[in-house]
Amino acid sequence: xELATRQLLxxxxxxxxxxxxxxxxxxxxxxxxxxFGAPASTLPDRxxxxxxxxxxxxxxxxLRIWSRSRDMVPGSLEVLVNGSRLPCHAxxxxxxxxxxxxxxxxxxxxxxxxxxxxxxxxxxDRISQLNSRIAExxxxxxxxxxxxxxxxxxxxxxxxAVLATDEHGVITFMNPVAEALTGVxxxxxxxxxxxxxxxxxxxxxxxPIPNPxxxxxQENAPVTLAEPARYLLEGQPEHWLVGxxxxxxxxxxxxxxxxxxxxxxxxxxQNARALADSQExxxxxxxxxxxxxxxxxxxxxxxxxxxxxxxxxxxxxxGKRDDEILPAxxxxxxxxxxxxxxxxxxxxxQEVRLDLPDGLRVVDLTVEPLYHEMEIVGLTVAAxxxxxxxxxxxxxxxxxxxxRQLADSMPQLVWAAAPDGALTYFNERWYEFTGFEPGQTGxxxxxxxxxxxxxxxxxxxxxxxxxxxxxxxxxxxxxxxxTERYRWFLGRALPVRGDNGEIVRWFGTCTDIDDHRxxxxxxxxxxxxxxxxxxxxxxxxxxxxxxxxxxxxxxxxQFGDDxxxxxxxxxxxxxxxxxxxxxxxxxxxSYTEVGAGGNADERTDCNEALSSALANLQFSIDExxxxxxxxxxxxxxxxxxxxxxxxxxxxxxxxxxRSEAPPHIRVRASRQREDWHFSVSDNGIxxxxxxxxxxxxxxxRLHTQGHSPGTGIGLALCKxxxxxxxxxxxxxxxxxxxxxxxxxxxxxxSTAPGSNLVSLExxxx
Amino acid sequence: xxxxxQFGANYLLIAEDNPGDVNVMRLALEEQGLPYDVExxxxxxxxxxxxxxxxxxxxxxxxLVLLDLNLPCIGGDQVLRRLxxxxxxxxxxxxxxxxxxxxxxDKAIADKLGAEAYFPKxxxxxxxxxxxxxxxxxxxxRAKKLx
Numbered sequence: 001x002e003l004a005t006r007q008l009l010x011x012x013x014x015x016x017x018x019x020x021x022x023x024x025x026x027x028x029x030x031x032x033x034x035x036f037g038a039p040a041s042t043l044p045d046r047x048x049x050x051x052x053x054x055x056x057x058x059x060x061x062x063l064r065i066w067s068r069s070r071d072m073v074p075g076s077l078e079v080l081v082n083g084s085r086l087p088c089h090a091x092x093x094x095x096x097x098x099x100x101x102x103x104x105x106x107x108x109x110x111x112x113x114x115x116x117x118x119x120x121x122x123x124x125d126r127i128s129q130l131n132s133r134i135a136e137x138x139x140x141x142x143x144x145x146x147x148x149x150x151x152x153x154x155x156x157x158x159x160x161a162v163l164a165t166d167e168h169g170v171i172t173f174m175n176p177v178a179e180a181l182t183g184v185x186x187x188x189x190x191x192x193x194x195x196x197x198x199x200x201x202x203x204x205x206x207x208p209i210p211n212p213x214x215x216x217x218q219e220n221a222p223v224t225l226a227e228p229a230r231y232l233l234e235g236q237p238e239h240w241l242v243g244x245x246x247x248x249x250x251x252x253x254x255x256x257x258x259x260x261x262x263x264x265x266x267x268x269x270q271n272a273r274a275l276a277d278s279q280e281x282x283x284x285x286x287x288x289x290x291x292x293x294x295x296x297x298x299x300x301x302x303x304x305x306x307x308x309x310x311x312x313x314x315x316x317x318x319g320k321r322d323d324e325i326l327p328a329x330x331x332x333x334x335x336x337x338x339x340x341x342x343x344x345x346x347x348x349x350q351e352v353r354l355d356l357p358d359g360l361r362v363v364d365l366t367v368e369p370l371y372h373e374m375e376i377v378g379l380t381v382a383a384x385x386x387x388x389x390x391x392x393x394x395x396x397x398x399x400x401x402x403x404r405q406l407a408d409s410m411p412q413l414v415w416a417a418a419p420d421g422a423l424t425y426f427n428e429r430w431y432e433f434t435g436f437e438p439g440q441t442g443x444x445x446x447x448x449x450x451x452x453x454x455x456x457x458x459x460x461x462x463x464x465x466x467x468x469x470x471x472x473x474x475x476x477x478x479x480x481x482x483t484e485r486y487r488w489f490l491g492r493a494l495p496v497r498g499d500n501g502e503i504v505r506w507f508g509t510c511t512d513i514d515d516h517r518x519x520x521x522x523x524x525x526x527x528x529x530x531x532x533x534x535x536x537x538x539x540x541x542x543x544x545x546x547x548x549x550x551x552x553x554x555x556x557x558q559f560g561d562d563x564x565x566x567x568x569x570x571x572x573x574x575x576x577x578x579x580x581x582x583x584x585x586x587x588x589x590s591y592t593e594v595g596a597g598g599n600a601d602e603r604t605d606c607n608e609a610l611s612s613a614l615a616n617l618q619f620s621i622d623e624x625x626x627x628x629x630x631x632x633x634x635x636x637x638x639x640x641x642x643x644x645x646x647x648x649x650x651x652x653x654x655x656x657x658r659s660e661a662p663p664h665i666r667v668r669a670s671r672q673r674e675d676w677h678f679s680v681s682d683n684g685i686x687x688x689x690x691x692x693x694x695x696x697x698x699x700x701r702l703h704t705q706g707h708s709p710g711t712g713i714g715l716a717l718c719k720x721x722x723x724x725x726x727x728x729x730x731x732x733x734x735x736x737x738x739x740x741x742x743x744x745x746x747x748x749x750s751t752a753p754g755s756n757l758v759s760l761e762x763x764x765x
Numbered sequence: 766x767x768x769x770x771q772f773g774a775n776y777l778l779i780a781e782d783n784p785g786d787v788n789v790m791r792l793a794l795e796e797q798g799l800p801y802d803v804e805x806x807x808x809x810x811x812x813x814x815x816x817x818x819x820x821x822x823x824x825x826x827x828x829l830v831l832l833d834l835n836l837p838c839i840g841g842d843q844v845l846r847r848l849x850x851x852x853x854x855x856x857x858x859x860x861x862x863x864x865x866x867x868x869x870x871d872k873a874i875a876d877k878l879g880a881e882a883y884f885p886k887x888x889x890x891x892x893x894x895x896x897x898x899x900x901x902x903x904x905x906x907r908a909k910k911l912x
Contacts, residue, residue: 546887
């Protein structure tokens with residue numbers, strides 16, 4: 001090959017190779033040498049296939065296409081560089097047709113996608129240089145014609161539109177791509193002003209922009225069309241062009257012309273538009289999805305981060321690593337995880353806790369290796385914010401632990417059941433008591449220790465509670481393996497309800513009430529015994545007393561006249577003592593009987609009870625000339641005999657302890673909130689204040705037997721009766737000024753029907 | 766137990782374990798001048814045995830029975846049931862229940878079982894002696910009924 005051609009080829013920045021259809025390399029420029037990693041001079045005569053990773057049959061097919069094409073036709077090849085594959089675009093076309101003895105030759109142009117723009121720049125610069133040199137040599141060197149032809153061939157092979165003008169903007173050259181772009185052939189175009197062939201506009205405006213060539217010539221400086229410019233050609237869809245206009249100078253530095261290289265970026269632009277659209281759609285979708293996506297490179301630097309602000313507000317993360325934007329305690333786990341995926345190439349999923357400025361976040365990370373051409377070039381990470389769920393789960397777990405700690409610390413047996421009643425939990429104490437295997441739960445887990453007689457009752461009541469959601473309470477017996485006997489337990493359970501009132505769980509306890517129950521039983525039995533004893537004792541005591549009284553009386557009756565005064569006096573004391581003791585025993589019997597038996601639902605009209613008491617006291621009333629008045633009294637839920645006894649004792653006392661004046665006694669009742677307040681006032685001898693409390697004690701008397709009869713049980717009996725009705729009894733009295741006894745009876749308003757309950761003195765509150 | 770058939774129906778049966786009360790009852794009957802002999806049994810078993818003897822035709826029916834409710838061995842209520850049982854020869858013999866109990870329940874039991882009267886033993890000789898007039902009244906009423 002001619003030396004000049006080789007020099008020209010070498011001057012071009014792009015890798016160019018001339019090969020035969022058979023694949024043998026004829027020539028290669030130095031850029032091609034650089035690409036293949038071997039000096040250009042060593043490439044001729046080598047098989048092109050040896051430099052490629054492209055499968056032979058594909059190369060053969062590709063070469064066949066190029067050898068038949070008069071235009072430059074794109075294709076792709078994979079170049080082997082130091083053992084690694086480098087994908088390259090290629091454009092090839094017929095350079096010299098086959099002749100007898102020599103196969104067809106193909107001109108091949110190679111370039112890497114990413115170096116495209118740089119190449120473009122270089123190309124323009126080189127063209128400019130070439131043009132200068134051509135213009136310089138044009139003047140006398142006819143030999144240059146051949147070079148010009150070669151240049152034309154090269155420019156013809158270039159995928160960009162190239163137009164050259166003289167220093168006035170008159171077109172001197174157009175390559176085929178420029179012809180195709182403008183729809184004007186070179187012959188017609190040459191000699192025309194560039195502005196008549198090429199008019200450019202910009203996006204969003206009908207106004208033309210200055211012609212880059214004229215502008216460059218005017219400014220005497222290169223002009224770059226960085227933004228795609230719109231090129232409108234009648235009858236054709238709009239085209240978008242980028243490019244650069246370079247100026248040509250002669251050896252003396254005088255402006256001789258301009259070269260405009262234009263690249264049609266219409267398709268790219270449409271692709272870019274489409275890509276931008278789809279990216280926008282993806283971005284919008286992601287923005288509304290609870291997921292954050294990002295990619296990193298092999299150094300774990302963020303290369304793309306969707307919605308970074310959500311996690312790291314105010315931080316620009318692109319180009320940074322986790323350990324640069326997060327504290328070490330947070331980043332170390334992340335970095336470990338990501339590094340592991342990078343090393344193994346196996347994706348992982350992990351929940352990570354991040355203590356971020358706006359609170360604790362729990363993130364479900366899915367880390368996958370990012371491949372490019374079979375190489376791991378980084379990572380893609382999808383991060384789901386699962387804070388709400390995770391924190392709720394933790395809170396639930398924490399509460400559950402608290403509950404279990406509490407349950408385990410309780411002396412009771414504690415259990416829990418599902419809403420359907422299935423037993424799901426027992427505390428430690430349960431397993432300790434039963435000796436069952438820890439963790440053993442289930443419906444029938446408590447049956448083995450339950451008393452057989454209680455099983456059916458228990459099961460029925462529990463199922464009823466589960467069915468109706470009502471609290472469960474029952475007493476039953478469990479086998480205690482330590483004491484080897486059944487013990488009584490109080491079983492209780494309450495439903496725990498959720499936000500919507502639905503039962504989410506049952507919590508139950510079993511409390512050992514065996515000792516309590518035994519004590520109550522013993523107490524009840526002892527009480528009964530005591531009562532029985534008191535009854536028998538008073539009854540049996542009465543018999544001999546009656547004998548003493550009756551036979552003393554008989555003695556007096558039959559031998560009275562024969563007895564000396566002293567004997568008669570002694571007999572009288574005997575009778576008095578025995579009668580008094582008989583009265584004591586009888587009253588004591590009444591006292592022990594308070595609260596025993598009776599109808600719990602009994603309601604008594606107190607007016608009627610007062611009448612009964614007065615009837616019983618009729619003899620004393622008549623004897624003393626007493627007058628008694630009363631307000632309207634209520635109907636109360638008390639035993640009739642109880643309230644009669646109280647009236648009878650208080651009014652009896654009022655008569656018994658009367659002053660000189662005839663007794664005047666007033667009975668009153670009034671409503672005071674949840675109580676009825678009664679008072680019995682008299683005009684009797686009164687009671688010194690120091691005795692006010694004492695008089696309600698058993699056997700307490702203020703007067704000697706001789707002065708006034710009485711057993712000292714009456715007021716104690718009243719106090720016992722009143723306290724039985726949750727009331728109190730007290731006295732207001734002064735010596736010589738009469739007494740007023742007060743007592744209350746508890747009677748909540750809700751249980752006090754009837755108009756006769758309304759006090760005449762105090763309105764119902 | 767001393768007993769003579771000469772009593773015929775003109776005897777009264779006292780079932781009472783307290784000799785002191787029996788004495789007072791005798792005194793009360795004497796005061797009324799009632800021409801009756803008195804046969805006394807001291808506990809429930811003896812009372813049942815006496816009734817057996819009546820049913821066997823060994824003794825005639827008494828003119829009246831004074832029956833203590835609180836008898837040893839077998840209670841007075843059981844004895845009263847036996848007397849009032851269907852087919853009993855003594856089913857229409859007047860019975861006075863005598864008791865130291867003031868309980869209205871005991872009085873109600875006596876009424877239900879068919880006693881003619883309930884007499885509480887009072888702690889006063891005058892009151893106790895009132896049993897005499899009561900016996901007299903019941904005997905006279907029965908005599909009228911039988912005539």
